[in-house]
Structure formats: C-alpha cells, structure tokens
Amino acid sequence: MRLTSIDIGTNTLLMLVADIDSSGRLTVIHDEHVIARLGKGVDANKVILPETFTRALGFLQEYKRISESCESEMIIARGTSALRDSKNQDEFIAFIKHKLGFTISVLSGDEEAELTYLGAVSDFLEDDRGGSFSVLDIGGGSTELINGRNLEVSSKYSIDIGSVRLTERFLKTSPPSSLGVSGALSLIRSQVSQFGSVSSTARLIGVAGTLTTLASIDLDLPAFDRQKVHGHQLTYDAIQAILNRLRIKTLQELQSIPQILPERADILLAGILILLESMKQLNANEIMVSDRGLRFGILLKEFLKTKS
Secondary structure (H helix, E strand, O other), X not given: XXXXXXXEOOOEXXXXXXXXXXXXXXXXXXXXXXXXXXXXXXXXXXXXXXXXXXXXXXXXXXXXHHXXXXXXXXXXXXXXXXXXXXXXXXXXXXXXXXXXXXXXXXXXXXXXXXXXXXXXXXXXXXXOXXXXXXXXXXXXXXXXXXXXXXXXXXXXXXEOOOHHXXXXXXXOOOOOOHHHHHHHHHHHHHHXXXXXXXXXXXEEEEEOHHXXXXXHHHHOOOOOOHHHHOOOEEEHHHHHHHHHHHOOOOXXXXXOOOOOOOOOHHHHHHHHHHHHHHHHHOOOXXXXXXXXXXXXXXXXXXXXXXXX
C-alpha cells in the first residue's frame, strides 16, 4: 500500500510518501520538509499565531497536491509539541480540516516518542537483531529519549525543551551572550537529568534537523546527501568542535555556511547544546545519525495496525 505521513512539528513540516510491502519494508516515493515555524511564539503566548495559520496552510496545500500526484491512498497527519502546548490547537485543526479535508491528530509526548523510535530503528534492525537502541529526538519544542529492543519500546522520556523554545528564551542574539548560554545550559542540565540510564550495549541514534545538519558539516558536504548523512557516526569531540566554531558567528555568517539551511541557522546552536548535554548525561561518546524518524514511524504503525 502507498501512504502519506505528515509530521507537523514545532519547527518543521515533514512529508513522506512511501510504499509498504507485506513484510513492512518501506520504499520511499517522495520525502520532503520545510521550515514552517508553527511553534513561533507558542512558548511565550501558548497560541499559534494568525499568520502561522496561513503559512502552514500554504505548505500543507502543496503536500496534499504532491500526495495526490503520487496516488497515495491516505494522508495521516500528526501534530507534536507546538500543537500540544497551544490553547488554540482545535481552531488550527478545524481550519486545516475545512481547507484541505484531512484531520490532524495531536500526539502525546509518549506517542511521539514511540513513533519516533519505530521510525529511527527500522532501517537498522538487520544489523542489530536482538540488540538494543536508544533514540534521541531533538525537536523544536521538546526532546525525547526512547530506549528499546528491536521494535519494542522499554522506556521513554519527554522533556519540554527544544531548539525553538530554548532560542526564544535564552539565545536571542547572534552570537549569543555568555549569560544567555549559561541560562540555556542550566535549563538543559536540569531537564536531561530526567533521562534514565541506557544500556551499555545500546546503539545511540539521533534524529531530526540538528543531527542531520551536524552530519553534513562533519562530512563537509557541498549539498545535503541523505545517503551519506544517514548512518554517519558523530563523536562528542567533533560536535563540541563544531559548536566552538559556530557559537562566535553572526546569524548572517551562519546562514552563509553551505551545510546550514538559512531558516535553521538561528536555532542550530540551541539544538547542539541540547545534544551535547544529553550525550554527557548518557555517558555517550558517539551518536549515529538517522534521517528517519516520526514520519516513518507513523507509516509503520499504520502497517502494524493492519497486521494485528
């Protein structure tokens, strides 16, 4: 069957159109993302701004058009942190339903964690049969750590810090002030202390834009290349070295770096700080980058429902 998933995140809107065979193997037909900043202002005001309604609608209209052109059977749309936290989520969902005809369901933190884990590990099971995984997902509004074995989740943690939320609170200038960085680090450390211990044999996998951007920088890619980014190992020292280079740059200088999307430049430092403090908490010296995540998990969950 051919299905479409749409991941409506705090910072990005991601769409995946894929075929799923009888064994659950995914073949990507179309994979796309845009930085829509649905969560702009949500941390401070707890509402999705009126201009965000219009901006998101334009992107979702295009996603629906692409899905229809790919002859997908169904669109499955899921919202995450920004929609969870906004007081006017029902208004936004009704607006999209009226305009485009599909319904957005808002995931709980636990549901988001489980689906992200499912998507992230799905491409590595044949390499680690019987092995364990820990998946770190740094989003715009929240960060999740999910532990499990094969496709079964054993524990999960969701904390209310993400790259957009942290930037809006502390990293308001570029380069950021020492006071801002200190405040961000203090909050991050208090939050990641909630992460429990992970198995010493677990493979640590990182998903989302902070990780894929860091992989592109580490590999010095002239343009984003999913095949090279997916599965790339990042060391703690390499990430720290990248942070040291980037934290002294202006926003314009960050935007001029080929591996950094201009729309992501202002929130990248926050994501890197969350990543480094998470790795410290987990005593991890390296993390493997996955280009998969929630949008893949949404489709795999739908497949598993048909098998039950």
